[in-house]
Amino acid sequence: MKFKALVLDQSGDSVTAEVREVDERLLGEGELTIKVHYSTINYKDGMAITGTGKIVRSYPMIPGVDLAGEVVNSDFEEFSVGDLVVVTGFRMGELYPGGLSQFARVPARWAIKLPESISTRRAMEIGTAGLTSMLSILALEEHQVVPGSSVLVTGAAGGVGSTAVSLLSKLGYHVVASTGRRSEEPYLRELGASEIIDRSELSTPTQRPLLSERWHGAIDAVGGDTLSNILLQTRYGGCVASVGLAGGANFSTTVYPFLVRAVTLVGIDSVMTPLARRELAWSRLARDLDLSLLDKMVSYVSLSEVIDVARRIMKGEVRGRVVVDMDQES
Ligand SMILES: NC(=O)c1ccc[n+]([C@@H]2O[C@H](COP(=O)([O-])OP(=O)(O)OC[C@H]3O[C@@H](n4cnc5c(N)ncnc54)[C@H](OP(=O)(O)O)[C@@H]3O)[C@@H](O)[C@H]2O)c1
Known part of the structure; x- marks a missing residue:
């Protein structure tokens, strides 16, 4: 062959x-x-x-x-x-x-x-990015970050970011999208973002132990100093899903977000996720993803x-x- x-x-x-x-x-x-x-x-x-x-x-x-x-x-x-x-x-x-x-x-x-409702074409439109977004949302849900609360998505105009924004908005979250491309603001609003922030707001290192609370949850595709800053601004009892490293692999933090605000940092891995968890994520994608947004x-x-x-x-x-x-x- x-x-x-x-x-x-x-x-x-x-x-x-x-x-x-x-x-x-x-x-x-x-x-x-x-x-x-x-x-x-x-x-x-x-x-x-x-x-x-x-x-x-x-x-x-x-x-x-x-x-x-x-x-x-x-x-x-x-x-x-x-x-x-x-x-x-x-x-x-x-x-x-x-x-x-x-x-x-x-x-x-x-x-x-x-699943019958997902064609091979749809499956790849969703792909690893969509699966990773859904695994992140499952983790947020398991840490009581529930619809109605605010969730930050970084690298929002990328693959993981775009699928995360659209899934979260369909599920009823208040989505804060961080992007380095302000020209993508209309696109991100169409996907359901309620607030757009510039990625530079999150990328400057700070020595402060904590910053004002801004979001209950976060899906972070960027890593580096961005992840450090996200932790400092996560609300009491919130959860941050660390997904990617588009902005850097190293980050530093104090223990204050964990000790003072009971913030949880969860790692997301789509590569070796057990089959049962994958099946759950794909069934949730079949249910929760707005296909008209996927087309965009x-x-x-x-x-x-x-x-x-x-x-x-x-x-x-x-x-x-x-x-x-x-x-x-x-
Ligand atoms: N954990 C897992 O299982 C898993 C699975 C899939 C992907 N990932 C990781 O998740 C990340 C995103 O993957 P993807 O496939 O969605 O990639 P992608 O489509 O290239 O999206 C990455 C986005 O990050 C932002 N970005 C790029 N360079 C940056 C920089 N230097 N500083 C800050 N932001 C930057 C950009 O978004 P804006 O222009 O909107 O700022 C870009 O669109 C990657 O690091 C990838 O390795 C992990």
């Missing part, structure tokens, strides 16, 4: 990326062979494709942390040929060949059969356009979600 895939190779210290025809030897191991309908471009894919950080562990590698498609061969009795599935995380595109390919092979335990945040590209988008996502220039249509010609 020959098919097209985006392939990363290492050349000295740099990483090269090209779309080329490959065969099954580049696929992973597992009981399911999947004809990939759609994949996406996430921040981590941007890092892998541009060779930023040590995301990919061996070369050649097909990148792509998520995919949705149709089972074309199954050696596992719970899956049949024709089943529509979504696979996200499990270190696809890092340790194991990923979704930016017309075919993929994965262990059956990684795959989730799609998605753009589509072909496999040959992925490298360019990967460069742009690393510069923070991509809005919302970018879906890769495997059947779209360049």
Whole structure:
């Protein structure tokens, strides 16, 4: 079997990326062979494709942390040929060949059969970003951050940010969106943000032990000094979900937000989340995501356009979600 895939190779210290025809030897191991309908471009894919950080562990590698498609061969009795599935995380595109390919092979335990109301296209419009947003919302709910209260979303115009803003607003939260792109204010308001703040409000380090209370919860895709400042401004009993590092991996804090305001900091990991938690998140996405809002945040590209988008996502220039249509010609 020959098919097209985006392939990363290492050349000295740099990483090269090209779309080329490959065969099954580049696929992973597992009981399911999947004809990939759609994949996406996430921040981590941007890092892998541009060779930023040590995301990919061996070369050649097909990148792509998520995919949705149709089972074309199954050696596992719970899956049949024709089943529509979504696979996200499990270190696809890092340790194991990923979704930016017309075919993929994965262990059956990684795959989730799609709820009937979600097509493969919708599944990738939501993708890792949507799943991560929903996992963050589940964590906030479990820490009593309930609809009606205010939640800050940082990196709001990005993939995780956009899906988080739209989910939270549909659920009835007061959404404060932080963005570095003021030009995206109308877009964020359309998704349901009630307040827009400039990312610079949160990015300057402070020596103060606490700041005025502003939000009950936060979903933070930025990290670094932004996360430090978010903790200082979280209300008594609130909860902050740490999701990403678009602004930096290191942050510092005192213990005051935890001791004086009983704030909880929770880590969100979509990569190794247990299957039952994933199924819960996907069922909640099927119920809680306003599909008309999803339409506003998605753009589509072909496999040959992925490298360019990967460069742009690393510069923070991509809005919302970018879906890769495997059947779209360049
Ligand atoms: N924990 C997990 O399981 C998980 C899953 C998915 C993603 N992530 C992480 O979450 C983050 C967002 O992922 P994504 O796919 O949504 O990426 P994305 O679409 O590129 O969104 C990131 C957003 O962060 C903001 N940003 C970019 N550079 C920044 C900087 N230097 N300082 C402050 N803000 C900056 C931008 O939003 P504005 O222009 O609106 O400011 C950008 O759109 C990444 O760090 C990613 O690795 C984690």
